[in-house]
Amino acid sequence: MVIKAPPTTLTIHEIYQRIISDNDLFIVDVRNQEDFATWHIETAQDIDMVNVPYFDFLEDETGSVEQVKTEKEVVVVCAKEGSSAFVADILHQHGFQANYLAGGIKEWGNHYVFRTVQETDNWQIYQVDRAARGCLSYVLISNGEAVIIDPLRHTDKYLDFLQQKGATLTYLLDTHAHADHISGAPDLAAATGAPYYLHPYDGIHPFDILPPKISYKMLADGDEFTVGDLKIRAIHAPGHTLGQVAFLVTAASGEQFFFSGDTIFLDSFGRPDLGGQGEKWAPIVYDTLFNIIKEAVSDEALLLPGHYAKASEANLNGLFAQTMKQMWQSNGALQYTERDEFISFVLSNLPTMPEQYIEIKRVNAGLVEPDEEAMSELELGKNICALSDAYDKK
Amino acid sequence: MSEQTYEISTTLDVTGLMCPMPLVKARKAIMDLEVGQVIEVLATDKGSIKDFQGWAKVAKNVELLAQNEKEGGDTTIYAHVVKRTK
Numbered sequence: 001m002v003i004k005a006p007p008t009t010l011t012i013h014e015i016y017q018r019i020i021s022d023n024d025l026f027i028v029d030v031r032n033q034e035d036f037a038t039w040h041i042e043t044a045q046d047i048d049m050v051n052v053p054y055f056d057f058l059e060d061e062t063g064s065v066e067q068v069k070t071e072k073e074v075v076v077v078c079a080k081e082g083s084s085a086f087v088a089d090i091l092h093q094h095g096f097q098a099n100y101l102a103g104g105i106k107e108w109g110n111h112y113v114f115r116t117v118q119e120t121d122n123w124q125i126y127q128v129d130r131a132a133r134g135c136l137s138y139v140l141i142s143n144g145e146a147v148i149i150d151p152l153r154h155t156d157k158y159l160d161f162l163q164q165k166g167a168t169l170t171y172l173l174d175t176h177a178h179a180d181h182i183s184g185a186p187d188l189a190a191a192t193g194a195p196y197y198l199h200p201y202d203g204i205h206p207f208d209i210l211p212p213k214i215s216y217k218m219l220a221d222g223d224e225f226t227v228g229d230l231k232i233r234a235i236h237a238p239g240h241t242l243g244q245v246a247f248l249v250t251a252a253s254g255e256q257f258f259f260s261g262d263t264i265f266l267d268s269f270g271r272p273d274l275g276g277q278g279e280k281w282a283p284i285v286y287d288t289l290f291n292i293i294k295e296a297v298s299d300e301a302l303l304l305p306g307h308y309a310k311a312s313e314a315n316l317n318g319l320f321a322q323t324m325k326q327m328w329q330s331n332g333a334l335q336y337t338e339r340d341e342f343i344s345f346v347l348s349n350l351p352t353m354p355e356q357y358i359e360i361k362r363v364n365a366g367l368v369e370p371d372e373e374a375m376s377e378l379e380l381g382k383n384i385c386a387l388s389d390a391y392d393k394k
Numbered sequence: 395m396s397e398q399t400y401e402i403s404t405t406l407d408v409t410g411l412m413c414p415m416p417l418v419k420a421r422k423a424i425m426d427l428e429v430g431q432v433i434e435v436l437a438t439d440k441g442s443i444k445d446f447q448g449w450a451k452v453a454k455n456v457e458l459l460a461q462n463e464k465e466g467g468d469t470t471i472y473a474h475v476v477k478r479t480k
């Protein structure tokens with residue numbers, strides 16, 4: 001028998017790259033079943049993966065090892081690192097080439113992937129994917145100036161990227177006050193001095209009805225921002241929140257990009273009830289989708305949404321994007337286009353509202369300031385901003 | 395978990411230890427108990443709550459009687475009460 005090298009750590013970056021390029025890893029997630037169900041490593045391609053809790057290895061080593069049916073190199077994943085090192089040792093003793101994820105599953109939660117949407121000599125657009133959560137944000141660069149749309153909490157990822165591109169942050173734009181994740185915009189504004197724009201309706205916490213304690217500049221329908229060869233126009237598109245805004249970007253070449261925030265997604269749309277007013281806001285969602293957005297955004301514009309539900313929504317380049325025309329044809333949640341039918345469909349398909357979403361909105365309004373541990377606790381698991389979760393269960 | 399009164403025979407302190415150690419040590423300590431005796435395992439790792447629940451389901455010789463939260467200064471202590479059944 002060939003003796004395999006003893007277990008060592010692999011970073012989440014190394015693991016992710018290996019899966020998307022060669023898919024030559026087998027993942028053994030040793031967390032308990034509940035935590036595994038909440039979230040685990042996921043990519044657009046199918047991953048070879050089993051969930052066998054580490055306490056199963058303690059109680060029944062032989063039976064547990066038998067569940068690792070692979071010739072591939074194994075990566076063990078757990079909450080922090082201890083149990084995965086422990087199980088990797090067991091697997092190594094059984095003849096496997098086994099390593100483990102450095103830092104545990106939270107490193108997956110903090111993993112950001114920057115993908116090129118389009119790069120020309122004069123302007124560039126990048127999609128930033130926080131894959132564990134299905135959250136997308138965007139960096140637009142032209143003439144050495146940069147705009148970030150919906151920046152996420154780990155601000156150093158954006159600052160490093162901008163430095164690497166030699167661009168100066170000019171505007172920070174949030175499409176709305178987020179409920180599923182903590183915005184990175186206030187911290188980026190403090191770090192760089194760039195102005196942070198948000199629609200004032202979303203400055204106010206929808207449950208607490210208290211004035212926000214963050215400072216931001218008020219965004220209004222029709223506001224325009226110019227960065228080099230890119231023109232950005234704000235479109236007030238309420239329903240998911242009252243202050244929800246989408247951005248239509250037109251390049252000097254005439255190409256258009258629609259940054260939809262949580263209005264419309266590739267295969268769903270933003271739920272109307274995260275402000276506690278689903279019945280009142282569902283009709284507004286209808287008007288926004290079928291009147292405002294349909295009127296304002298051409299079929300040729302490339303839709304760049306704020307979320308995805310499944311990694312398999314990515315196109316062949318790994319991007320979460322498609323033309324508006326494709327979206328109108330294939331969006332599985334838009335089966336009802338008649339107003340009353342649409343509204344009753346929405347209201348009978350609302351996913352549960354995660355309890356922590358109210359608190360995340362407080363963080364984003366500056367009403368509370370949790371520490372790092374509390375923030376990552378709030379952000380556990382996938383976003384549930386779309387209607388599609390309930391829709392998929394049907 | 396069934397509502398029942400119990401008498402604790404031993405207390406095992408695994409505060410400060412991260413998984414898998416609380417469970418590894420608890421399993422060892424249980425083997426020193428008589429069948430029917432109860433051990434209380436004091437842990438600070440929050441993940442131990444679900445892990446003890448999952449473990450009690452697969453282990454054939456234990457029953458998880460209770461899980462209590464106690465304030466221990468700055469940190470919360472999770473007390474897992476486990477009975478040896480076999």
Ligand SMILES: [Fe+2]
Pocket residue numbers: 176177178179180240262270385
């Ligand atoms: Fe949202």
Ligand SMILES: [Fe+2]
Pocket residue numbers: 178179180181262306307383385
């Ligand atoms: Fe969202």
